[in-house]
Amino acid sequence: MNTKCAECDGPINVPNDVIVGEIVSCRDCGVEYEVSEIRGGVALLKPAETVEEDWGE
């Protein structure tokens, strides 16, 4: 299940067993995407949240 990066058009590998909420990233530019929906076997992506000051353990 592969798709293309909205930023650089590079390839994004999406595992076949991916679930909604998982993070995938572009191999070329590193931009991260979150799987927002899986429709008809295709993963729809949205830009992932970027690190905030209060993120962590």
Next chain:
Amino acid sequence: MQLTILFDRLRWEEKALKKEGENEGCEASLLDAKGLVLEVSTPRKRNGLGDLALQRCISHYRALYLTKILENMSLEVVNSSAVTENCGNKLLTTLLLGKARIPTPKTYIALTPDTVPQAAEALGFPLVMKPMTGSWGRMVSLARDGETLQSMVELREQLQNPAEHMYYLQEFVKRPPRDIRAVVAGDEIAACVYRYAPEGEWRTNVARGGISKAFKPDEELQELIHRAAQAVGGGVLGVDAMESRDGYLIHEVNNTVEFKGAQSATQGSIPRKIIKYVLSRGKK
């Protein structure tokens, strides 16, 4: 039993916890907190949220506020909002560790930039400056002298968040190039690892490339780990310790403990131990 695992960034840990929940025979589901809209002005039932929840959001404030809302619906949440609050703020953690007489690095708070030099004089150099909220070693800085410290303060003053204009300053503990991470689930130490700093880095956080190696803690360390976990309220926690010249020091307790690094160095299943503890909380 229905267990809801709350997340805002789905990682290996959350998937492993769901799998172990299912292995334990409960109905475990993952719920993205970012999509929740909750009416909070009238008492609500916890429809659709199961019997208990495991809070795994990595945003501190999102985790704290959501947990408070769910607790208001009489839903058992692990960790509780009180524990989240205690661990998510380094000042509160230090106060609680100190109150429980748990050895912790000497720490000063300067409430204005002007009083930072006084705190530095009391601590001596080098010293460590940390943000009160935040993790993964982010913005944790080592000041070897007054000039460096002054530059760090000036940079912090440029930040918009007023909480960053109060200064948490800590002694730099002379220790081996490693620290200790214990994953605690209730009364059990699920794993204990040394975390080695990567080359060219003094911070040992796995998020900074730290390498984990499992070991069996001695009795003294075990007792300190349990006491530190209890001091913040108990639950599923990551207790961090250092080996100083004068003995162990507990320097941090984390409420949304990451354990992928520890699991890679540990034989027993950490998520299984966490899930068993969480489910035991649901039965009480």
